[in-house]
Amino acid sequence: MKIIVNGEKTTLADNGLRTISGLLDELKVADALYVTVELNGKILKREDFDSSTVADGDCIEFLYFMGGGQE
Amino acid sequence: MLTEDQIERYSRQILLPEVGGKGQEKLLNGRVLIIGAGGLGAPVALYLAAAGVGTIGIADPDAVDTSNLQRQVIHFSSDVGRAKVTSAQEKMGAINPGVKVNIYPEWINAANIAAAISDYDFVIDGTDNFAAKFIINDACVLCEKPYSHAGILRFEGQTITIKPGESACYRCVFPVPPPADAIPTCAQAGVIGVLPGLLGMIQATEAIKFLLGKGDLLTGRLLSYNALTMKFREIPINRNPDCPVCGVKPTIKEIREELGATAYCGLEKPNNVGDT
Numbered sequence: 001m002k003i004i005v006n007g008e009k010t011t012l013a014d015n016g017l018r019t020i021s022g023l024l025d026e027l028k029v030a031d032a033l034y035v036t037v038e039l040n041g042k043i044l045k046r047e048d049f050d051s052s053t054v055a056d057g058d059c060i061e062f063l064y065f066m067g068g069g070q071e
Numbered sequence: 072m073l074t075e076d077q078i079e080r081y082s083r084q085i086l087l088p089e090v091g092g093k094g095q096e097k098l099l100n101g102r103v104l105i106i107g108a109g110g111l112g113a114p115v116a117l118y119l120a121a122a123g124v125g126t127i128g129i130a131d132p133d134a135v136d137t138s139n140l141q142r143q144v145i146h147f148s149s150d151v152g153r154a155k156v157t158s159a160q161e162k163m164g165a166i167n168p169g170v171k172v173n174i175y176p177e178w179i180n181a182a183n184i185a186a187a188i189s190d191y192d193f194v195i196d197g198t199d200n201f202a203a204k205f206i207i208n209d210a211c212v213l214c215e216k217p218y219s220h221a222g223i224l225r226f227e228g229q230t231i232t233i234k235p236g237e238s239a240c241y242r243c244v245f246p247v248p249p250p251a252d253a254i255p256t257c258a259q260a261g262v263i264g265v266l267p268g269l270l271g272m273i274q275a276t277e278a279i280k281f282l283l284g285k286g287d288l289l290t291g292r293l294l295s296y297n298a299l300t301m302k303f304r305e306i307p308i309n310r311n312p313d314c315p316v317c318g319v320k321p322t323i324k325e326i327r328e329e330l331g332a333t334a335y336c337g338l339e340k341p342n343n344v345g346d347t
Contacts, residue, residue, distance in 0.1 A: 066222030
């Protein structure tokens, strides 16, 4: 399965069905507990990570918190 | 009417068809509030003052620390120990005595932010903590005040401009703040000094474009920057119908602090806003 992750073409090992939660594990996404996932332009609800699935050609963005510097 | 001195001072931008004398007058009549006089706020303050944005507010309760000087270029070594807002006001006045600088040496919090932003046309989020960033977002959305968000960490930054009611807000992307201490801060993880400079320049550009009413604002797209790879990416961000503050059924109807989001770069300073 070929998808686009944060603008980069990414080939997944097989074409099996996977959920967003599965994909977060598979890609070892950092800070998976707090990451925002945008699937084809739509921000997903966290509670939908287990039910939303990834299909060939999907465009996925992982968006991370960035707080900023300090005094 | 511009004076001869003003025409000379601003001549290089008055030459631009997008600015001209009328645009310069818009800038001089413009009012921008910068929350945080740190890494992001420093370049914003310097350039907005230089550009002749007529009234600039700058809010920060902190004093200058030696570890600030690597990136907070509005503060000098001789300012260590002085209030950041005073240090910033002094430099802005030295660059351009023709702009008025209002200083807010107190914490901007849920109780006072609405009053603070009401005096301004555009707000810059130059803060360093999520409690502040969410309060600024909620206040700006609820008070319909356009603003520029930016966040930085290590070698990476991201920024987006928010026009409440028209474009996605910060909560459309991040509905709730992360738990305190869940995300590393620059104090813990570090930040390369040039990074806030670059992000701050984008924020200042947005403020100027907004005041001029020219160009396309960075709305509906998050600009992400990586200094190590020197890559900019733009991620389209649509308004989120489930957004708790600007969605279809908002649950946030007033500005409030959120428990658990008040970590201030590792220090406990509840209800506070600092700088980047």
